[in-house]
Amino acid sequence: MELQPVIGLEIHIQLKTKTKMFCSCDNSGENKPANSCICPVCLGHPGVLPVANKQAIEWSALASLALHCQIDEYSKFDRKHYYYPDLPKAYQISQLDQPIGKNGFLWIFNPEIKEEEKVYINRLHLEEDAAKLTHKGNKKDTLVDYNRGGTPLMEVVTEPTIKDSIQAKLFLQELRQIMRYLEISDADMEKGHLRCDANISMRPPGDEKLYPKTEVKNLNSFRSVERALEHEISRQTKLWLEGTPPTEQTTRGWDDSKGVTTDQRSKEEANDYRYFPEPDIPPIHFDITKNTCADKAIKINIECIKTELPELPEGKRKRFISEFDLPYEDVKVLIEEKKKAQYFEQVISELETWVNTQAKDTWTKNKPDLTKLASNWFINKLFPLLEDKSLDITSLKMTAENMGELIHLVFTQKLNSNSATEVLTEMVETGADPSHVIKEKNLGQMSDESELENIIKKVIEDNQKPVEDYKAGKEQALQALVGKTMAETKGKANPEIVIKILKKLI
Numbered sequence: 302m303e304l305q306p307v308i309g310l311e312i313h314i315q316l317k318t319k320t321k322m323f324c325s326c327d328n329s330g331e332n333k334p335a336n337s338c339i340c341p342v343c344l345g346h347p348g349v350l351p352v353a354n355k356q357a358i359e360w361s362a363l364a365s366l367a368l369h370c371q372i373d374e375y376s377k378f379d380r381k382h383y384y385y386p387d388l389p390k391a392y393q394i395s396q397l398d399q400p401i402g403k404n405g406f407l408w409i410f411n412p413e414i415k416e417e418e419k420v421y422i423n424r425l426h427l428e429e430d431a432a433k434l435t436h437k438g439n440k441k442d443t444l445v446d447y448n449r450g451g452t453p454l455m456e457v458v459t460e461p462t463i464k465d466s467i468q469a470k471l472f473l474q475e476l477r478q479i480m481r482y483l484e485i486s487d488a489d490m491e492k493g494h495l496r497c498d499a500n501i502s503m504r505p506p507g508d509e510k511l512y513p514k515t516e517v518k519n520l521n522s523f524r525s526v527e528r529a530l531e532h533e534i535s536r537q538t539k540l541w542l543e544g545t546p547p548t549e550q551t552t553r554g555w556d557d558s559k560g561v562t563t564d565q566r567s568k569e570e571a572n573d574y575r576y577f578p579e580p581d582i583p584p585i586h587f588d589i590t591k592n593t594c595a596d597k598a599i600k601i602n603i604e605c606i607k608t609e610l611p612e613l614p615e616g617k618r619k620r621f622i623s624e625f626d627l628p629y630e631d632v633k634v635l636i637e638e639k640k641k642a643q644y645f646e647q648v649i650s651e652l653e654t655w656v657n658t659q660a661k662d663t664w665t666k667n668k669p670d671l672t673k674l675a676s677n678w679f680i681n682k683l684f685p686l687l688e689d690k691s692l693d694i695t696s697l698k699m700t701a702e703n704m705g706e707l708i709h710l711v712f713t714q715k716l717n718s719n720s721a722t723e724v725l726t727e728m729v730e731t732g733a734d735p736s737h738v739i740k741e742k743n744l745g746q747m748s749d750e751s752e753l754e755n756i757i758k759k760v761i762e763d764n765q766k767p768v769e770d771y772k773a774g775k776e777q778a779l780q781a782l783v784g785k786t787m788a789e790t791k792g793k794a795n796p797e798i799v800i801k802i803l804k805k806l807i
């Protein structure tokens with residue numbers, strides 16, 4: 302029997318607002334001493350009044366727009382009740398039936414089949430995070446850090462239409478990139494800024510029914526999401542083949558070191574959350590142009606938020622591929638970070654200016670070669686250099702104009718690759734311009750042909766054997782002479798010009 306996986310994801314994303322979701326406590330508590338960023342509101346003392354963080358609502362609306370979600374006129378908060386040490390109020394302020402965004406989708410590019418695939422999103426809502434529990438000594442002792450309690454958390458829920466583990470991983474990576482492009486979350490999975498639970502069941506092809514699902518928790522890397530889903534697919538397939546498919550919904554935890562999921566009794570199981578509308582927080586009104594807007598509502602200007610939406614990875618990917626004639630693999634690396642992509646575009650624009658100082662149509666004629674050359678220098682030289690030196694592109698001293706000039710020097714063969722690498726390293730360190738570095742280090746290629754001719758004449762005189770061989774028709778003998786010339790000029794000669802002169806003189 303052939304079976305198909307049915308996968309849905311629930312992703313929690315920590316927003317990096319200055320303050321917490323419903324109080325004015327510092328929201329950077331993860332880097333502060335435990336229980337130092339707390340107040341009566343986020344500790345759930347009786348009689349306190351929560352005040353919603355407008356920035357968090359605006360950012361959730363921005364994320365909803367980026368995920369092509371519909372945003373209704375109204376949204377509201379609800380109380381979700383459960384009792385647990387990480388939740389001092391014994392309820393979490395969340396959203397039940399009027400989330401901020403719903404019915405969205407995301408295009409992801411699958412490099413294996415070289416096609417775009419659509420992943421449907423059910424909803425995006427906003428809630429507060431619970432405290433952080435650290436279990437010690439076989440769960441006998443548990444430490445609670447309330448710094449994380451009450452921090453703004455966005456939950457994105459996909460439809461169960463993800464077809465395999467690779468698509469799940471690609472979706473998460475795209476989502477992380479979008480959050481970073483929007484600059485609303487660091488979305489670092491290892492640090493728990495982006496947390497994922499995966500729901501999975503199997504079914505025969507053509508069957509539209511949803512069978513009892515397994516919820517897999519503790520997935521804290523893209524790799525673990527992929528591996529856990531692979532493991533569940535084979536575990537559940539085996540149960541189906543044995544005639545005993547899962548009959549009830551279960552929760553399992555992922556054990557990364559053993560590479561298996563294990564049965565987990567969840568605190569949520571058989572739980573009635575007794576949701577009801579949060580009475581202390583007014584509803585959110587997104588369309589403030591209407592005069593139906595309630596006086597007390599939290600007013601959010603959605604038209605204004607729409608103008609804040611930047612170009613997203615999907616659009617940038619397509620534009621870079623068509624505008625710069627670059628392959629997908631290059632573009633993927635170039636646009637990984639918004640700031641790096643911006644810098645690349647600035648350099649291309651400067652390069653165009655440099656190239657056009659030669660002759661007006663040089664750029665148009667050589668554009669694909671020039672953009673590919675620039676892309677290679679970014680991916681193979683500049684990015685590894687930044688990584689090596691732990692430098693951020695935003696703090697780079699080297700201007701885009703100077704980087705453009707360097708690539709132009711390589712393109713016009715005034716600088717060979719080894720020398721250019723040396724120049725680039727110096728430019729990244731000091732911010733100096735390339736012509737200055739070349740002069741200082743005496744790295745420029747010899748462009749004076751008469752000087753080169755004198756050197757080559759001497760090379761021919763001193764190496765009669767290869768000269769005779771070449772004359773006798775041995776083409777590769779010329780390479781020996783090129784090598785000798787390069788050695789004489791300490792690598793500063795342009796090999797193509799050397800060959801031209803050699804052929805002329807012999």
Ligand SMILES: [Zn+2]
Binds near residue numbers: 343
């Ligand atoms: Zn607080």
